[in-house]
Amino acid sequence: MKLRNNPAISSLLxxxxxxxxxxxxxVLPIVLIVIVSFWRATExxxxxxxxxxxxxxxxxxxxxxxVFFNTFKYALITWAxxxxxxxxxxxxxxxxxxxxxxxxxxxxxxxxxFWTSNIIRMISWIPFLGRKGIxxxxxMSWGAIDVPIEWLLFSDFAVILAFVxxxxxxxxxxxxxxxxxxxxxxxxxxxxxxxxxxxxxxxxIIPLTKPGIMIxxxxxxxxxxxxxxxxxxxxxxxxxxxxxLISNDIALLQYPxxxxxxxxxxxxxxxxxxxxxxxxxxxxxx
Amino acid sequence: xxxxxxxxxxxxxxxxxxILFLYGPTITxxxxxxxxxxxxxxxxxxxxxxxxxxxxxxxxxxxxxxGSFRRSFVLGLMVMVVxxxxxxxxxxxxxxxxxxxxxxxxLIITSLVIPSILISLGxxxxxxxxxxxxxxxxxxxxxxxxxxxxxxxxIMFAVFNRFDKSYEEAARDLGATPWQxxxxxxxxxxxxxxxxxxxFGFTLSYDEFARTLLTAGSYNTLPLEIYGMTTNVTSPVLYxxxxxxxVFSLFIIGIFLCIALTTNRRRARQDSDAGKGxx
Numbered sequence: 001m002k003l004r005n006n007p008a009i010s011s012l013l014x015x016x017x018x019x020x021x022x023x024x025x026x027v028l029p030i031v032l033i034v035i036v037s038f039w040r041a042t043e044x045x046x047x048x049x050x051x052x053x054x055x056x057x058x059x060x061x062x063x064x065x066x067v068f069f070n071t072f073k074y075a076l077i078t079w080a081x082x083x084x085x086x087x088x089x090x091x092x093x094x095x096x097x098x099x100x101x102x103x104x105x106x107x108x109x110x111x112x113x114f115w116t117s118n119i120i121r122m123i124s125w126i127p128f129l130g131r132k133g134i135x136x137x138x139x140m141s142w143g144a145i146d147v148p149i150e151w152l153l154f155s156d157f158a159v160i161l162a163f164v165x166x167x168x169x170x171x172x173x174x175x176x177x178x179x180x181x182x183x184x185x186x187x188x189x190x191x192x193x194x195x196x197x198x199x200x201x202x203x204x205i206i207p208l209t210k211p212g213i214m215i216x217x218x219x220x221x222x223x224x225x226x227x228x229x230x231x232x233x234x235x236x237x238x239x240x241x242x243x244x245l246i247s248n249d250i251a252l253l254q255y256p257x258x259x260x261x262x263x264x265x266x267x268x269x270x271x272x273x274x275x276x277x278x279x280x281x282x283x284x285x286x
Numbered sequence: 287x288x289x290x291x292x293x294x295x296x297x298x299x300x301x302x303x304x305i306l307f308l309y310g311p312t313i314t315x316x317x318x319x320x321x322x323x324x325x326x327x328x329x330x331x332x333x334x335x336x337x338x339x340x341x342x343x344x345x346x347x348x349x350x351x352x353g354s355f356r357r358s359f360v361l362g363l364m365v366m367v368v369x370x371x372x373x374x375x376x377x378x379x380x381x382x383x384x385x386x387x388x389x390x391x392x393l394i395i396t397s398l399v400i401p402s403i404l405i406s407l408g409x410x411x412x413x414x415x416x417x418x419x420x421x422x423x424x425x426x427x428x429x430x431x432x433x434x435x436x437x438x439x440x441i442m443f444a445v446f447n448r449f450d451k452s453y454e455e456a457a458r459d460l461g462a463t464p465w466q467x468x469x470x471x472x473x474x475x476x477x478x479x480x481x482x483x484x485x486f487g488f489t490l491s492y493d494e495f496a497r498t499l500l501t502a503g504s505y506n507t508l509p510l511e512i513y514g515m516t517t518n519v520t521s522p523v524l525y526x527x528x529x530x531x532x533v534f535s536l537f538i539i540g541i542f543l544c545i546a547l548t549t550n551r552r553r554a555r556q557d558s559d560a561g562k563g564x565x
Contacts, residue, residue, distance in 0.1 A: 011384035014375040025428035029408020092297040115489040116535040120528040124311035226401025
């Protein structure tokens, strides 16, 4: 009876498992990473300390800047590609498919790969892009090239291709979701007022779809910026982003310097997201 | 119906290409996994055989594939159950403001957008510094929850944003206790979305890699095992394993979709019992 009288307490009780999980597996680990980033690494272990050496080394090294530049480059190019493809696909599903059943069916077709393994989906590019792969042999049989193109697999091209392949769904879903909520009478009104297709797209649909685009952007940008597997696998260990820098340090048991890099990466991501969140209220858009 | 504009056909072609782009590579390794015994990682096919699948079942030198599959499966079920229960409770609680609700909301978003390697590193450090051993069922389990819970909660927020509160009010007016309202009114209405949350929970855990990397300990989960194989296995056996896991994922997705469809149909049939009740 007391619970019913005090809704705040019953709410708090209901979120307590959630809060506990996030506290132990999100907040504490971040706090610990912050602490360890000031520690010192010896050859075999890490020792508590309070020094800025890890950060000084990080900001003093030219590698850091190249790697951060690379990370932003991947994020920007992937974002542009996924936005273009994702918007077009969502637009097609929302405005050109006329029955709800078909919309749902085609939408599911787009989302099913999301529930399968990313690693397998990366591996599956090997027979396409390899030296003797499908792309090269097709181009050679057409006579378009004489020698196989070397930069298809294990290159920046392959990295971005894999990113686009893995993450376009994260654009399609939120954009489609916002588009489905656009009142169709607005489009009819625009048409009645004499707008052509391009004008309707530019002046009506795109402005109304912005929240979905923002949410998709947040997903894609954070996934790409935090990635370390795709870059390693698809570039054949030839390119690096911040995630790989961290994972290399971890492999060498250099936890303090890995932590310092991780904190800088986290701040970069949070600032990016904070900026994007100013343009959209996520809770209203769900 | 008005005739289709020309843009429809262009966009249809674009959509078809997109689907080909999404599924093409997976289908290719599906075909290549039936490569003949002497075949390599790419076309041409040197005969058609089940050689590489047999190889997968016999050869244990590659690693502990079946053990890792069992662990991934169990872990997926654990993550699924916890994700559903915690997301529903969280979704219900977030319908009202409570002290700290804003902070908690931003924590959920952080959990979603945080680079996975930070979870891996941080949880790994947490366990090693407190003298605990990392294990897939403890540290790995928690690390995966930081990935599945935000998805579950966002789905629940979306569901409760559209939830018609008058059903609950009606139940309350008829004298139902809060528990009865939840059990007989709210849960049946949101049940189909729970199937969605469960699907996310299981599949995201089953395929999760980056957050489990440093938190699984000495017993690998399946994605970790596959990742290990990519560095030292250069035969189509990799494709055979890839094909099997993908088929398994599709099977799971199929089961969930069937459950969703049957629940919807059953509901449509028993749509309303107005006028059929006993007097």
